[in-house]
Structures are given as structure tokens and as C-alpha cells.
Amino acid sequence: MNLFTIIWDGLRRRKIRSVLSILGIAIAATALFNLLALKQGYESGMQKELENMGAQVVAVAKGCPYEAIAVIMIGGQVPATLPEEALEQIRSVPNIATASPNVYGAYNYLDLSHPLIGITPEELKLKSWWKIQGRFPENFGEIVLGSVEAAVFTEKSGEFSQIGDTITVDALGKAVSLKVVGILESTGSKDDYSTFTTLETAQKLFNLEGRVVAVNIRVNEISQIPQTIEALEAIPDVQAVTIAQVLGTIRNLVATGQNMLLVVMLVAMIIGGLGTMNTMLMTVFERTREIGLMKAIGASRLQVFKLFLLEGMFISLAGSLIGVAAGSAATLMGDQILKNFVSVMPTQPIGQLSWYAAAVSILFPVTVGIFSSIYPAFRAAGLNPVEALKNE
Amino acid sequence: MIQIENVTKTYRRGREEVHALNGLSLQVQKGEFVGILGPSGSGKSTLMNLLGLLDYPTKGKIIIAGHTVEKLKTWQMDILRRKTVGFVFQQFLLVPTMSALQNVMLPMYFNGKQSAAGQAAKLLEKVGLGGRLHHLPSQMSGGEIQRVAIACALANNPEILLADEPTGNLDSKTAREVYTLFKEINRAETTVIIVTHNLELAYLIPRNITLLDGRMISDVQKDSAIA
Numbered sequence: 001m002n003l004f005t006i007i008w009d010g011l012r013r014r015k016i017r018s019v020l021s022i023l024g025i026a027i028a029a030t031a032l033f034n035l036l037a038l039k040q041g042y043e044s045g046m047q048k049e050l051e052n053m054g055a056q057v058v059a060v061a062k063g064c065p066y067e068a069i070a071v072i073m074i075g076g077q078v079p080a081t082l083p084e085e086a087l088e089q090i091r092s093v094p095n096i097a098t099a100s101p102n103v104y105g106a107y108n109y110l111d112l113s114h115p116l117i118g119i120t121p122e123e124l125k126l127k128s129w130w131k132i133q134g135r136f137p138e139n140f141g142e143i144v145l146g147s148v149e150a151a152v153f154t155e156k157s158g159e160f161s162q163i164g165d166t167i168t169v170d171a172l173g174k175a176v177s178l179k180v181v182g183i184l185e186s187t188g189s190k191d192d193y194s195t196f197t198t199l200e201t202a203q204k205l206f207n208l209e210g211r212v213v214a215v216n217i218r219v220n221e222i223s224q225i226p227q228t229i230e231a232l233e234a235i236p237d238v239q240a241v242t243i244a245q246v247l248g249t250i251r252n253l254v255a256t257g258q259n260m261l262l263v264v265m266l267v268a269m270i271i272g273g274l275g276t277m278n279t280m281l282m283t284v285f286e287r288t289r290e291i292g293l294m295k296a297i298g299a300s301r302l303q304v305f306k307l308f309l310l311e312g313m314f315i316s317l318a319g320s321l322i323g324v325a326a327g328s329a330a331t332l333m334g335d336q337i338l339k340n341f342v343s344v345m346p347t348q349p350i351g352q353l354s355w356y357a358a359a360v361s362i363l364f365p366v367t368v369g370i371f372s373s374i375y376p377a378f379r380a381a382g383l384n385p386v387e388a389l390k391n392e
Numbered sequence: 393m394i395q396i397e398n399v400t401k402t403y404r405r406g407r408e409e410v411h412a413l414n415g416l417s418l419q420v421q422k423g424e425f426v427g428i429l430g431p432s433g434s435g436k437s438t439l440m441n442l443l444g445l446l447d448y449p450t451k452g453k454i455i456i457a458g459h460t461v462e463k464l465k466t467w468q469m470d471i472l473r474r475k476t477v478g479f480v481f482q483q484f485l486l487v488p489t490m491s492a493l494q495n496v497m498l499p500m501y502f503n504g505k506q507s508a509a510g511q512a513a514k515l516l517e518k519v520g521l522g523g524r525l526h527h528l529p530s531q532m533s534g535g536e537i538q539r540v541a542i543a544c545a546l547a548n549n550p551e552i553l554l555a556d557e558p559t560g561n562l563d564s565k566t567a568r569e570v571y572t573l574f575k576e577i578n579r580a581e582t583t584v585i586i587v588t589h590n591l592e593l594a595y596l597i598p599r600n601i602t603l604l605d606g607r608m609i610s611d612v613q614k615d616s617a618i619a
Contacts, residue, residue: 001497002506013489293485296446297499297544298474300467385446389481 007311010283017279022319024275025369028268029323029361030330035261036357037331039254044352046250051243052189054126055100055216057225059090059232059240081211086238090215093231098125098218103199105206108170110156114149115194116171118202126216127191134163134182137198144182146192171205272319273368280312280376284383291380292388301381308377309370316369320362327361328353393551393583394420394443399452401438401606412438414606415452420585422551425578427597428587435606436587437556443585444554445473457551474503478545482557484537486529492516492540493525499547508547515543519573535566542573546582553577555586559593571596 011018061080084101091099103118124130137144145153153160153167160167166179178197186192203209217240219228225242232240284291291304299307331353401413413435420426428436441447442454445461454461457476464472478499486495496512505511516525519539529537538558545553555574559567571593578584586597594600602610 001494001501001508005494006498006501009487009489009494289485290487293481293487294498294502295470296444296473296479296481298470298502298548300470300474300502302467303502386441389446389485 003306003310006307007314010287010307010311011314014279014283014286017282018315021272021275021279021315022322024272025269025316025319025365026322026326028265028272029320029365030327031261031265031268031323032364033324033327033357033361034330035258035265036360037327037352037354039258040354040357041331041352042254043251047247049189052127052187052191053216053243054123054128054218055243056219056222057217057229057232057240057242058246059086059099059215059217059238060213062237062239081208081213082215082237084210084212086235087212087215089235090217090232090238093228093235095219095221095224095228095231096217097220098122098216100126100216101199101212102214102216103202103206103208103211104213105171105202105208107176107195107205109167110153114169115190116143116202116205117194117196118199119196120199123196123216126218127187129187130191131185132182133185134180137181137196137201140198140201140204141176141178142181142197142201143178144184144196145180146184146194146196147186148192149195150180150183172207174205176205269365269368272316272365273372276312276315276369277372277376279315280308280373281379283311284308284376284380287380288383288388288391291383292385292391295383295385296389304383305377305381308380309373312373312376313366313369316365316372317362319369320365323365324358324361327357393422393424393457394418395453395455396442397453399442399449399454401435401442401447402450411606413442413449416603416606416608417452418601418608418611420583422583423578423581424583425575425598426583426585427594427600428585428603429589429591429594429600430603430609433605434603436603438606439603440554440556440585440587443552444477444479445469474499474548476551478548478550478553480538480541480545480553480555480558482560484529484534484541484561486537486540486544488529491526491528492521492532492536492543495529495540496543496547499544503548512543512547515546516540518546519543533566534562535569538562538566538570539573542570542577546577550582552583552585555584557587557589559588559590564592567593 059082061082063080087099087101090096100122101120102123105116105118106113107116108114121136124136132144134144150160157167159165160180163180163183166177168175168177170176178195184191184196199212203211219225229240229242232238294304396416396418399413399416400411403410403412416435416439428439430436438447442449442461443456445456448462457472459472461469487498490498493509493512493516496515497508500508500512513522513525516522519542521536521539521543524532524536529540532540541558545555553574558574559570562570567590574584574586586593588594588597598614600610600612601608602612
């Protein structure tokens, strides 16, 4: 016989109540684990995604630059655009090493919308890691497919099987023939899910002749970025934002959401803790006579206190372990769930199981469990054995 | 072994003070077999609680196994109780979800012995329950439960065995069997004190102390115990 035998005996004699208390804690622990694991994964995923843009600064038309960048990242139409002449003014700003103009839009093919990005050879200076099988698009209607797009088209289109084939797509309601001149090797970013064409092709297809949506910029001296931004914004209609600022804003948004969820989780944990306290108090009331018996046969106050404290701790430990297991499963499936609610998501899976999340999700509920059991355990330990034995 | 000098125990019931024991004095030597008799409310159970180190006297002095009870702190009482005293209650008091074996091991655990299954099994064999080690209290008769309770009380090899109306809920045949067990325990030099209403049982016990209104009205020592 050991302490665990006695605690287990106490728990199994009120199975339903114990299970419900454990479940209450488990739900809160699952939420906590997911919150921590997904937050970490989302932040690092978004950082990687932004780094994959290859730019340090993005210049867009005046408006909300964050909205513009979000639309750029998920593919879609940006409401405000810059005149192409602004591009030359941007290039003339000191400290600009590369300025790559982009036009964003989407075409329909195989009943799905696909991002189409108009670029110039400048883009290759930003994305030095790009490896293209075939060649870069040079003429009107030529495209380079991202690796995933190429694989899907090969499998499903019936008209594309190799470089040189032409696909007929729907762009803004018009049937357009696009010739595949290259396939981009896998980059692990949004680029794998995109189609790239010449700037002129995209401008024409999306009725944006003479306009660009954004200019992705690399600078010579990072320390001079604030002055560069100031100079960029001196150009009429241009607004510039650094990728670091975008990342900071994303972090703030994530932190705000996380804080709200933390409050909800805290409330859930308090409810779970009160549930444990209620269970333990009921146990003390129901087992008053038994506690009297234990004392009569020699149990000390400390031994009785320990029994009930550990019983409460066991409930919260079991709940938190179940919570971490359920949270791990939910985290691994988190992308699918989050994609239904969050529009800007990294390409890479964001579910990251971490020891930190597991440790916090176990230690916090166990601490709550211990605090919830102190009062019931104190009551049990303080019972007068003579009175307790009289209890019916 | 046990010395009680002018002990008073007063309870408060609302505004009223109830003197459960009123200037009681007695002595019990090591190895004695004593029956405590008296009507309800005479102070028998209160006396047992004091002898069992479950309570402090309001006034007077109690010395048990060389320790003055009033001077002991609660935790010291806990230790002295578990090492010196074994209890058997009238109400078939066992932990309902534990087997006979586990119930006997429980006081051993509280006394610091973790691996005592063999010793507990021997005790259950001694009380005639060698074949019921893994039965729950709900699977045993009243007589068997009291035997388990006696084995529990003996678990830490106490110097004093206290039994509060242990045969009160048993038929006369089973009551006599339980009494025989107490007698065997007493032969091994354990001091046995039994509270009983059962005059037939009292007749068999060598020394009978009778209480009334918290005072001792008789203390009869028979020349020889009747088997």
C-alpha cells in the first residue's frame, strides 16, 4: 500500500465526478496548449513568409499599406495602384539597390482562383534563391508556374504536361492563352502556389496598363532605411513600409488576439479550479466518517492533508496531460482549422509542438489544482475525529 | 499503563453545559481485560475517546503509557495513538472500497510501513479470515467485518485495544466468537478495554467498571475470568 493506492481508491469511488473534473481541466489545458503552440508557429511562419518576399521595404499607393501587403500575400486585387512613372522616381532615391515592380491579380483555371503576379527580371535580384527550369518570361502571355501549381496542372488540366505547353485560363471574364516557359523549383513559400508573368501581361489582363501595384525594394544600407522611407514618401502618392514594421504589426495583432484568448482561457481555468474545489469539498463531506476512522487508526493531520491535496493535484495533472495530448492533436490540425478563420496564413504548417507549451499547459493547471485543493484538504485535516466518527 | 485522576469532560450543547465525565478516577494495569458498563449517556464513549487519545479532558489528569495527555500537542497525540492504541467501533467501520487486506494495511501505512501485505494477511488469518483477504466489506457479514476491524486495530501491535460496543450489532453466537478473539488478544499481554451493554459479555470479562452520570459507581474485579 502506498499513497497512490489510497488516492486512487478515493478517485474511483466517485468516477463520474472525477472524470468531469478532469475533463474541465483538460479543456482549459487544451486551449492553453493550442494558444501557445499556434502563436509561436504563426509568428515564425509569417516571418519566414515575409522574408521570402525578398524585399526590405515595400512601396505602395497611399492608403493602408498593411492591407495592401496582406492582399499581396494572399493574392488578390489591390484597390489603389501607383503610376509606372513613380517607379523611376523610386529608383532614383539614394540607397535603393533594387526596385522590383509587381502587379497582382488572379485568374480562374480548373474551377479555382490562382494568383498571377506580373514581374520584371529585377525580381530575380530580390529572390536570389529562385531556380527556374526553363526560362524567365519575356514576351506577352508567357508564364512561369510555381512548383505546386505545375504539379496540380500536370495532374488535372489535360493540356499542360511540360514546359512549352499552353493553358487557356479565364482572366476577368476573358479567355486568355498563357504559355508555360518555366517552372519554379520548390521554395517552401507562397511562390509555389503562384503563377508569374511579365509585368506587361499582368497589366493588360487586369486592366492596369501603366500602373503597378507594389514595388519591392532592397536597400544598400539597412541603417539608412528611415531616411530612404522618408525620401520614398516624398514622391507623390507613394507610401512605404518596412517588412520589419509589417512583422511588428502582425505580432501586435497576434498578441492582442492572444491576450483576449488568454483571458477566456483563464476564466476556463478558474472554472476548472472551482470544479476541482467543489469535487474535493464534496469528497470531504461524504467521507467525514472515514476521515474520523483514519485519524482514529493513527493518520496525522499532515497525512490527511496530503491525501486530499494530492487527490486534487492528481485530478488537475490527469486533466492537463489529457489537455496536452488533445492540444497536440489539435495543433497538428491547427492549419486546417485556422485557415477557416484567418485570411493571412503562412504556407508552411504553423502547428509547432513545443516543450514550452507543454510545460506551461501542465504546470499551470496543476498549480490551479493544488490551490483549489488546499481549502478542502485543510478542512479534512482539521476535522475533530470524535465529531467525524459520529457523522452519519 | 492507564491512570485517570479526577477527570472531567464537559461539552457545550447550545447554552447548556453537559458533564459527560465528572471527576472520574481509575487505573488500568498492563494486560488487564476491562469491561466498561453503564446506561446511555453515562460517559462510556467519552471515556473511550479520552483513553483512545482522540480528545483532551476538560480537567484532571490522564497518563497513558507514561505520557500525560494534557501536555501532548495534537501531532504528538497522533503519533502516540497510532503506536499505542487500537480501536474497534460498533458501527462496522471500515473503508468501504478497500479489501479486508487493504483495510488492515491502512493503519500500517499511516505508521510508516509501506510493504506490510504479509503481516496484514497473517493478522487476518489470526482472526479467522485467511480466505477473505480480497473481499470488500460489502461482501462480508457483520461478524466478519468486526473481525477485520479487530485485525485493523491490531495492525500496529498496540499496547491497548479499545472496543466501543463491538458486539452491539452482532447476534449472540457471533458476539461470543468476537469476545473469544478479544480474550486471545488479551492473553498476549495486550490491555483490552471494552464498552458494552451486553451483560452476558460483561459477565465473562474479569473486571467490570460501571459508570453513571459521568461517575464510577462500581469497579468489580472477579477472581478469575469465566471462559
